[in-house]
Amino acid sequence: MTAPSQMDEDADTMWTAVCRYDELLPERGVAALVGEIQVALFRAHDGALFAIGNQDPFTGAWVLSRGIVGTRAERPTVASPLHKQVFDLRTGECLDNQDVAVPVYEVRARAGMVEVRVA
């Protein structure tokens, strides 16, 4: 899943390259620091990229990048490594508590690099 292409021309400067695409292991996350924002980055089994906030909203710890990636029904998910609440990687919604969500960031692969836009 890459960001919509029409964003490329007008906002190219806002994208931050964080690592090589092949540094990401399928179904494992990494944390990236974009400015002062901690982003949890994931590469799904089919190669799609997702970026959400790294903070677990239930405990305050910055650990979501270390959760287990999977699916619930058809939705790609990550489970908090602390208490296992599951979040939708596309929307940031917590699937175990509809009152909670985490931020979602734009992410794309460009020239072998993974780029994130947090603005």
Place this chain on the structure above:
Amino acid sequence: MRTDAGRRLVVVGNGMVGQRFVEALRERDVDRGWQVTVLGEESRRCYDRVALSSYFDGVDPDALDLVPDGCYDGRDYVLHLDEAVTAIDRAGRTVTTSNGRAFGYDGLVLATGSYPFVPPVPGADLPGCFVYRTLDDLDAIRAAALHATGRVAVGETDTTGSKATGGGAAPVGLVVGGGLLGLEAARALRLLGLSVHVVEMAPRLMPLQVDGGGGALLRRLVEELGVTVHLGTFAASVAGAAAAREPMSVTLGDGTLLSVDLVVFAAGVRPRDQLARAAGLAVGERGGVLVDAACRTSDPAVFAIGECACVDGRVYGLVAPGYTMATVLADRLVGRAAEFGAADTATKLKLLGVDVASFGDALATADGALEVIVSDPVGGAYAKLVVSDDATTLLGGVLVGDTSKYAALRPLVGRPLPGDPLAILAPSGDGVAVTGSLPADAMVCSCHAVTRDAIDTAIVESDLTTVADIKARTKAGTGCGSCVPMLKTLLAESGVAVSPALCEHFDYSRAQLFDIVRVNQIRTFSELVGEYGRGRGCDICKPVVASVLASLGNGHVLDGEQAALQDTNDAFLANIQRNGTYSVVPRVPGGEITPAKLIAIGEVARDFRLYTKITGGQRIDLLGARVEQLPAIWRRLVDAGFESGHAYGKALRTVKSCVGSTWCRYGVGDSVALAIELELRYRGIRSPHKIKAGVSGCARECSEARGKDIGVIATENGWNLYVGGNGGFRPRHADLLLTDVDTETLVRTIDRFIVFYIRTADRLQRTSSWVESLSAGNGGDHVDGLAYLRSVLVDDTLGIAAELDAAIRRHVASYEDEWAAVLDDPERLRRFTSFVNAPDTPDPSITFITERDQPRPVPLPAPSRGVPGAGPTVLAVPAVPAARGADDLTGTAGGADGDEPARAAVAVGDAPAPDAFR
């Protein structure tokens, strides 16, 4: 609130029937018309006397306790222990007690039970002669047995007798009485390691329950277990030991002379009616307080229930009729109509490992009763049905060796036979498995008087899905447990299907997935989920598959696709803590550690500013390590000779030990050496849940081995092995699996236990509940589950022992230290970074303050989780300042580029300590 409006009810005796009565009254007397005072002469409140011999099987006395929480509230229901009633003043309606107190009553219930009958044998009152009735009796027997074991073990005086009886070095016990009680006592003595003789006056064992044919088979099966049976004779005299440390001698009626260390009289019981006699109440011809069908004595204010009561001229020595009386009386006392009718004296027992059941008119005493017998001396099974003269109605039966049909047959007594009697008795006969033939009013649980209809109704109305649910709801199956198989069948017939599915991705249980992976030699999660599941897995199934793959030997847990299956603890080979840092626990096998290694751990903790704490598993926990520090910390630890302690894994944790015979003046075995051997043997093995073990050097049990999954206790003769213990959320003492075995047998059995557990347990099922589930799957009897386990692990009844042994051999051969393997591999090391694009920058949210001279995490600000009903709240990211980067205290440790972490760590150690820990 009512204060004294309730009428005063005094219950004499807190045995099984007295207690059942109190519970039955509590249920019925909702507006508290009675104020109940229970007086028990024993120091212990009501316990399960029927299961008494399990006390020697490693069962904790507390596990025998039968009093529900909150039963005695100290106000309306009061229990006084250690207080025997010594006299009844019927005119003054008062009882007086051994403590000199007086209790007035409006109603008096005698539940004094019975006392053991000791035949008038000369010498029966000598020390070394015991009865078998209370836990205190059992304690006395055990003390004598241990004394005798010590005597024989030191070999001071093992004279003629015990050798002549083939007992070798074991001390000898004689049980007088070959009925239910006698065989229970024989089992208890065997559990104590004694060589056992049983003497019975009748021409067969269990003469009241079993006929001649069944008795003959029973004798053979019991003798195969090493018990010597003397029938048709009696103990004529007991002569005391000629000197201390010498055995006693017993002469039997047929002239046989036995040299024994102790004698247990278990020749039946007599009703305890002395109080009633002294108070002038009517008693039966052969004893027992005379009562009517309402359990009322000759004094309308006094009642008697259980083994002390004589109803219709009969005294019942079984618990089920006593329970019925308890229920009848409770009904009566709240004004309901109820009568004690024909008692169900059906019995199903496992005596000395032999299954025996008897029900209805087992001895065919009815006019014209016909007997249908199937006897299989080779297979060790005997079955008899007693039917009416027209062969249409079931009257009773006897089953020896195989009692699997008991649960289905017993409720059919007095009802039409469900089929041809021979077909029913045939070994493969399933004629009675069909509970559809069971009438709605048939009593399924006779202990609690629960009918089939009541159970069916409960299943439907309360949506019950497990046998445990039925037990909780109806009490059925919580007495003797013999109807549990029937409960399962009723549950199945009601259409309740319990899904074994692990999660939405797999329809299989963990054990099934294990077999699928093993048989099909599957190596990856993708392969497995593609062929046998759906989706891409989740936090439930992925760690399960990771564990299964690891158990089957698929290389390092962080290799290839396996890395993505691991929980964060396994992924980072450390335990995540509440602030996102990790704890580090090096292995300290058996808790033995050199000063140099202790210093090394201290230095690492000091240099990395880690909080240190001694764990319960005899090792040292180092807390507060950030993910990017882990490699540098471990480089230091590995260089100092440490390896992973697997505190992060569902794996073997520690083998705790006491100091053992090397130093301890009480020790009889080298517990430290064995603990180290076991810990090194099983280190790193992945399992459904964590496994903890302990080895104690003597029965004082300083390593608390019986609170572990695997517990070993040294004995004079080798080792005792206990399994299935647990501390934690649901404490449970481990069960004795093997007694007095050598080290080789011990280790082999533990090998098999571990692999069998790994292959068949559910996800996150500790060995304690796994062992219990084996019981549930094998007749619901606690002892049965252990016997099953023993048969699989020791006797190899499933034929899988070689496979289990091979699995451990593979494990031992392929073991490598996970942390050393990570340190040697730049690709694996690369994952231990804080940020993929800033590997030297620590997570700025992790900060510490100092408390008691050590770092402790600064509590994280609790993030707002949104307003209910206002839709999802996306959290704003707080402006946490970025870390100070490379000048930070430990920020450079463990870079992703394969730098030598050790060097970085040394530099860290030299850095000046700041006031606050980062």
